Amino acid sequence: MQKTALVTGITGQDGSYLAEFLIDKGYQVYGIIRRSSSFNTGRINHIYQDPHEPDPRLKLVYGDLNDASSLNKIMRELHPDEIYNLGAQSHVMVSFDVPEYTGDVTGLGTIRLLEAIREAGIKPKFYQASSSELYGLAQEIPQKETTPFYPRSPYACAKAYAFYIVRNYREAYGFFACNGILFNHESPRRGETFVSRKITRAVTRIKVGLQDKLYLGNLEARRDWGYAPEYIEAMWLMLQQPRPADFVIANGECHTVKEFVEEAFGLLGLDWHKHVEIDPRYLRPAEVDTLVGDSSKAERELGWRPKVQFKELVRIMVEADLELAKKETHMKNYRQG
Ligand code: NAP
Ligand code: F7E
Numbered sequence: 001m002q003k004t005a006l007v008t009g010i011t012g013q014d015g016s017y018l019a020e021f022l023i024d025k026g027y028q029v030y031g032i033i034r035r036s037s038s039f040n041t042g043r044i045n046h047i048y049q050d051p052h053e054p055d056p057r058l059k060l061v062y063g064d065l066n067d068a069s070s071l072n073k074i075m076r077e078l079h080p081d082e083i084y085n086l087g088a089q090s091h092v093m094v095s096f097d098v099p100e101y102t103g104d105v106t107g108l109g110t111i112r113l114l115e116a117i118r119e120a121g122i123k124p125k126f127y128q129a130s131s132s133e134l135y136g137l138a139q140e141i142p143q144k145e146t147t148p149f150y151p152r153s154p155y156a157c158a159k160a161y162a163f164y165i166v167r168n169y170r171e172a173y174g175f176f177a178c179n180g181i182l183f184n185h186e187s188p189r190r191g192e193t194f195v196s197r198k199i200t201r202a203v204t205r206i207k208v209g210l211q212d213k214l215y216l217g218n219l220e221a222r223r224d225w226g227y228a229p230e231y232i233e234a235m236w237l238m239l240q241q242p243r244p245a246d247f248v249i250a251n252g253e254c255h256t257v258k259e260f261v262e263e264a265f266g267l268l269g270l271d272w273h274k275h276v277e278i279d280p281r282y283l284r285p286a287e288v289d290t291l292v293g294d295s296s297k298a299e300r301e302l303g304w305r306p307k308v309q310f311k312e313l314v315r316i317m318v319e320a321d322l323e324l325a326k327k328e329t330h331m332k333n334y335r336q337g
Contacts, residue, residue: 002026003027003081004028004078005027005028005029005030005082006032006124007031007032007084008032008063008086009032009088009129010044011031011034012086012087012090013189014086014185015084015087017228019044019058021229021236023047029058029059030058030061030080031060032061032063033061033062033063034063034064035062041060043189048060061078065088066108066109068116071113074116075120079120079122079124080122080124082124082126083113083127085109085110085127085129086129088106088109088158089101089102091155091191091193092153092288093282095153096153096284102155103154103157106158107158107159109162110128110165110166114126118173123175123176124176125176125177125178125244126169126176126177126178127177127238128162128178128179129180130166130246132183132184132250132293133156133159134149134156134159134160134163134181135149137150137288137289138288141290142250142292142293142294143292144293149163152286153286153288166178175244177244178244179247180235180238180249181246181249182231183225183249183251183293184196184225184226184291185230186225186228186317187229188317190317195216195257196225197321198214199260199264200314200321201321203267203270203275204268204321204324206275208329210328214276216261216276216277217279217281217284218282219256219257219261219278220256220289221256221290222254222255222292224251225253225310225313226249231306233304237302241301247297248295250294250306251310252292252295254290254291255310260314263310268322
């Protein structure tokens with residue numbers, strides 16, 4: 001029988017790749033979207049809105065992680081076999097500006113989903129998008145499943161609540177619920193205010209003459225950056241195991257923001273010193289200096305290992321954004337007649 005999956009955060013980077021992945025596996029996919037005054041389905045339109053061939057295997061329903069009644073109704077009506085909770089206010093810096101809202105969506109949104117499942121009396125497998133930000137002020141290097149958490153932002157504190165409530169429902173009610181502790185993962189679909197995409201958008205726009213400067217914050221922060229489509233498979237693999245568990249998903253390679261800048265500008269033959277400036281507005285009240293993950297448990301138990309390494313990731317993103325920048329130039333020239 002065809003399996004059904006419900007995805008929160010389907011309009012985001014990961015949600016869009018997960019929708020494609022699950023459709024390829026033969027699932028009927030349901031995605032929860034929020035009402036927005038402008039279109040927010042840009043990352044999934046190619047699946048959902050192809051006028052020649054709209055794909056019936058993806059259906060969108062309105063709902064919100066802040067609205068329990070919408071989640072209750074969705075569970076009662078859809079009875080999904082698997083649920084992937086990817087919805088979140090996911091920007092760390094923004095979480096300092098909207099801490100309560102972030103706690104509500106990213107933290108309490110998870111318990112609303114779990115309670116909606118309980119009230120509907122269904123037993124889906126549940127994936128929670130946990131984050132390497134839980135390690136924050138890292139207590140050991142590299143970080144693995146047993147490394148103590150030390151969250152450093154309202155976002156990370158909200159994710160800590162979600163992590164523990166998922167584990168609690170597993171122990172208290174026997175939920176098949178897993179935390180995927182994913183380290184940073186990027187792609188051409190990454191939001192444009194995260195540092196990787198901010199850099200690749202800027203360097204390509206600089207290359208075609210649409211922009212001259214790139215303003216950044218802390219260039220010394222170190223991250224373990226991986227390629228998002230590969231990380232999606234790990235989410236699914238967790239829910240196919242005989243028992244629920246938590247897993248670190250990471251590349252195991254750590255680079256500074258400065259190295260990302262150097263690599264991206266180097267690919268296009270540009271000298272980053274001429275274009276990059278530091279703007280204190282992008283410095284965080286509390287920084288996470290170094291994250292690097294050890295995903296050997298995932299390799300052992302899920303058979304998962306990453307293939308795309310740092311340089312290849314930067315190249316993929318620069319190439320995709322160069323195409324975008326060229327299109328922008330054509331549009332600009334066209335408008336100017
Ligand atoms: P993203 O691109 O920022 O997408 C976030 C998604 O959440 C969007 O679809 C957004 O909808 C939705 N959302 C926001 N508020 C919501 C609400 N109140 N109700 C329902 N949906 C809501 O994030 P991502 O990079 O794909 O990450 C996916 C998940 O993994 C997030 O939970 C993130 O915190 C977590 N995570 C990400 C990384 C990473 O490196 N990417 C690493 C570890 C964990 P709109 O499109 O309408 O805004
Ligand atoms: O910052 C530094 C910044 O915003 C990375 C989210 O997906 O991954 C993401 O969180 C580093 C930080 O990602 C700028 O200070 C310097 O040290 O790209 P980011 P993040 O904070 O690591 C985790 C795993 C998640 O779970 C989150 O949802 O880059 N940095 N200059 C900058 N960062 C930004 N955004 N903008 C700058 O101008």
